[in-house]
Amino acid sequence: MAYEVQGTVEAVWRIECGRITAAVARIVQNLSLADAIAQQALQAAMGCWSNETVPENPGLWLMSVAKGLATEQLQTAEHYGRGGSPRLTSTDAVDAADTDDDxxxxxxxxxxPALSSDAQITLVLKILSGLPTHDIARIYALPEAAVEEQIALAKGTLARTPIPFALPQESERTARLTSVLEMISTLFNEGHAVVNKLGPLKSELSEEALRLARILSQLLPEEPETHGLQALLEFQTSRLRARTDTAGRPLLPIDQNPARCDRLLTxxxxxxxxxARALGKPLGPYALQAAIAACHARVETATMVTWLSITGLYENLIQYTQCPLVQLNHAFAISEIHGPASAMPLxxxxxxxPAMSKHSMLHAVRGDLLARLGRMTEARDAFELAIALASSQRDRDLLQNRIDDLIAEERSHSLKAKVIAMLNEKALLRSGSTLKATEDHRGPCQKSPLTTLKPP
Incomplete structure (x- = not known):
């Protein structure tokens, strides 16, 4: 296959594979079989497109071939019709609900719930995102065989679980939507974990999570949280460049330059x-986090952040979750308004x-508050503990930079104190010399005007 044609096939597949697999899954009601049929359509494209021109609408070509293969499967008693359960006909396969619903x-x-978070993410990457198994293995630094086994086990679990390939009923939709949002959020955070461990500021996982969030907000436009999650991930992605300096060194939030953010994503x-707000419904946890991120995104410099608004948003967010990290961020916001002493009890x-005592971020924030209170030795101890608990070299470098800044600040204060003491000493000496010269000029019988004053 020519290199250009192969690139076209791979690009189209990444875009269309989710919808193609979804359409086939509705027909055959079996995810494992649907994935196999979709892969057959991909192989057909690789064979046909290498000898012919690429179709005008390659996505439609793949969809038509996949549905045709699924329709053929409907005629095979080896796979379908056993046990007398109702099955779709070939007409249903072509004319059923549109691909977005699928x-x-x-x-x-x-x-x-039948699948673990890891299993959900692996299936999403393989089936919805079209990533080859070897790419998933590369991202997670796992043997390809281990990833293949995880995918097979997940498919087997779905096949044994009595959950139909259909949209959930209204009564369970909120809980199921929460699982979907959590999966996308976890996928995005996994991407940032890979970024922190491997160094580059780009991650396929985070990019794919953002793409899925955009798709979900289009599929469920009446749900504020779908827009909230998309907004949150857009803001987070927009700040990637601002989180490092021009040499690639990590920066603290206060040192970040908002001008380096991606304005398109913002x-x-x-x-x-x-x-999300236009829907007139209460903002959920993702929309509230997005609103907090928006407070940072709208300013020209980090010092212009509206901490009063952020504190109120965190107070609303705490009503949804007792996550200690949310409480930690809330405490930091309070310190920006009322000073570090007010946040120390929190x-x-x-x-x-139990979990936070071993969390690097808690000790980093504590170190920052102690430094602002002038308790430098305690601050350095807190930052050193944060470094010991940090999970990535990037975080360790960032915290070490903070310690270096503290040392430089201590030296600067020490030098400044020495200079002031020296200047004061010189001023006293000069004052004493001037006074003696004045007395010598007056002569031994003359006194300073102050000594001639007598009490009444």
């Missing part, structure tokens, strides 16, 4: 957040939390 069904089918985030309370 894709939504597939997303809800994969994101169900605009998309603001638009998605506006859509930090000390979080230190009693």
């Amino acid at each position: 894709l939504l069904r597939l997303i809800f089918t994969i994101c169900q 605009g998309r985030g603001l638009a998605a957040l506006s859509q 930090i000390e309370a979080l230190q009693q939390h």
Whole structure:
């Protein structure tokens, strides 16, 4: 196959594979079989497109071939019709609900409690995102055989689980939607974990999570949280360049330059957040996090952040979740308004939390507050503990930079104190010399005007 044609096939497949697999899954009601049929359509494209010109609408070509293969499967008693259960006819296969509904069904089918979070993400990457197994293995640094086994086990679990390939009923839709949102959020965070461990600021996982969030907000436009999640991921992605300096060194939030943010992504985030608010429903946890991110995205410099608004948003977010990291961010926001001393009791309370006592971020924030209170030795100890608990070299470098800044600041204060003391000493000496010269000029019988004053 010519290199150009292969690139076209791979690009089209990444875009269309989710919808194609979803359409076939609705027909055959079996995810494993649907994936196999979709792969057959891909192989057909690789064979045909190498000898002929690429179709004008390659996505439609792939969809037609896949549906044709699925229709053929309907005629095979070896796979279907056993047990007398009702099955779709070939006419139903062609004329049923549109591909967007199929894709939504597939997303809800994969994101169900029967599958672990890791299994959900692996299936999403393989089936919805069209990533080859070897790419998934490369991203997670796992043997390809291990990834193949995980995919097979997940498909087997779905085949044994009595959950139909259909949209959930209204009564369970909210809970199932929460699972979908959590899957996409976890996928995005996994991408940033890979970024932190491997170094580059780009991650296929985070990019794919953002793409899925955009698709979901289009499929469920009446749900504020779908727009909220999209907005949050747009904002987070827009700040990637601002998180490092021009040499690639990590920066603290206060040192980041908002001008280096991707304004296109920031605009998309603001638009998605506006859509969430326009629905007139209470903002959920993802939309609230997006609103907090928007407060940072709208400013020209980090010092212009509206911490009063951010504090209120965190207070609303705490009503949804008792996540200690949310409480930590809330405490930091309070310190920006009322000073570090006001936030220290909140930090000390979080230190009693079993999970947070070993969390690097808690000790980093504590170190920052202590430094602002002038307790430099305690601050350095807190930052050193944060470094010991950090999970990535990038975080360790960032925290070490903070310690270096503290040392430089201590030296600067020490030098400044020495200079002031020296200047004061010189001023006193000069004052004493001037006074003695004045007395010598007056002569021994003359006195300073102050000594001639007598008490009444």
